[in-house]
Amino acid sequence: LARLSEIDNIHLPSMTTPGAIVIPGALTLAAATADITADDMIAATIAGTEAMTRLGRALDGPSILYRGIWPTYFAAPFAMAAVAARLLRLDAESSAHALALALTLAAPAVGHHSTATTSRWFAVGNAARNGLTAALAAQHGFSSDHKVIEGQLLPDVFGIKPDISALTDALGERITLSEVSFKPWCAARQTMAATQALKEIIAGGVAPSAIEEVTVEVLPPHLKMIDHGVVAGDRVSHLTSVQYCMALAALAPKAAFDIQQAPAKIPSAVQALMAKIKVQADERLLAEYPRSWPARVRVTAGAGRQERTVTHVPGDPALPFDxxxxxxxxxxxxxxxxxxxxxxxxxxxxxxxxxxxxxxxxxxxxxxxxxxxxxx
Structure with a gap:
């Protein structure tokens, strides 16, 4: 349900959302386990975040997502196994077996992400449970191939050639949790740089009613996902439409904090502004991708023209929440x-x-x- 909210955190380089899996899982297990200290909980949260984001990077999460493989879903068992191994105080050998077992329980996809069904949220919860199952199995002596990720499983079955070095690169030198972005409002993160750019242009003195045309340049991998209209009652179509998110921010900003995001009818003013927003891909924005997800917005209002490029939105590591x-x-x-x-x-x-x-x-x-x- 934390993941369903679309207000959770996200690690851009791995295209995973660790907080929605790691924190509820760690909290639930800590509450049910004797003698868990605050330090244990913190260590488990760090371990789970490292596991999910590092596996996501190894799998090239920002690329496989657009092939239909959901990185968070794939990495959820691995992350939860790391959390459980820490809270159950497994030794190094048993922890390695727990992680390897979790990989054997990973699944790539749950169907089209934009459908109105709830199977996606059931599946990701079950994936987290699989990680706990793997850790409990390892605790009771079950073992697995420690080198499963280095074999042909991922290339042959999923068409993924993992970057094994991502699993240990600078391990212990930095904490990935410091690289995680926290969403400032309810929407797909892919829409937020463009939305923030329009908000800044409006804050600079351009009245929404004066806007005649908006050109949005986005990352090429994001174009298909966010360049579309909305379907009444379909929450996902609203959350992922950059036209809708931008128009809402301009004309009804408080509505962006409604996690329901599935109005039966869109106000005519919002529809009119959506129609003025044209979206296109710009290869030049890929320079720092996937570590940052920038967008450029140009607004024509009367005789004036304003342009804004946004690389970081509030809640990103560069603009962290206090x-x-x-x-x-x-x-x-x-x-x-x-x-x-x-x-x-x-x-x-x-x-x-x-x-x-x-x-x-x-x-x-x-x-x-x-x-x-x-x-x-």
Missing amino acids: RIGVRKKFLRFTEPVIGAERAERILARCSNALASGEFAALVDDIEQATCRERRD
Whole structure:
């Protein structure tokens, strides 16, 4: 469900979303396991993030996604196995078996990502469970081929030639968690640089009502995914349409924080602005891809013309959220669902859990809040 929200974090170079798998998995297991400390939880989160992002890079996640292979889904068992191995305190040999077993349980795809079915979210949750299963199996003596990723499995079955060096490159020298981007609003990350560019142009004095034409230049790999209209009631089509995301940011910015993102009818003003937005690919933007996902926007309004190139959006490592920003984002999305009092209590419990190791209490608060919300 964290992944479903489209407000989770994302590691651009690997095209994976580690937080939505690693943190709920680590928290759930920590709450159910005796004698887990805050340091254990932090170490497990780091281990899971490293596992997912490094495997995503090894598989060339930014390329395989557009072949229909979902990098987060593929890497979820591997990541959760790393989390569980750390929290279960497996030794090096058993941890290696857990990771290798998790790779044998990895699956590449769940069908077309834009369909309205819920199989994608069920599948990714099950993939995380497979990672835990792999770690538990290793704990009880099951073993696997440590060199499975170096063999012909990935090239022959999935058509992927992995970059093995990505699994250990600079390991221990830097923490990948510091390279993870946090989404500032609810949308596909591929749309956000263009949306941010338009927001900055408007903030510079261009009135949305005066806009006559918008030209958007995006990364070639992203073009097909984001250059389209929307279908009423189809949430994914709204989240991935750069025209819709940009028009919404210009005319109804608060709506970008609605995780539902599936209005039965789009306001006529939003539709009119969407029609003025033309999208094209620009090879020049690939210079720093996939470490950054830039976009360029040109706006014609009357006799004036404004251009803005955005490389980093708020929440990226280059423009990180501070504690106040994290708090603001958390409350903005949770208060409408569970109420201000419950949201504040859970936020306080998060800080207390990291200080005290009381993870079971945090999970209980989350479960109680969501159960009450469903009853209400």
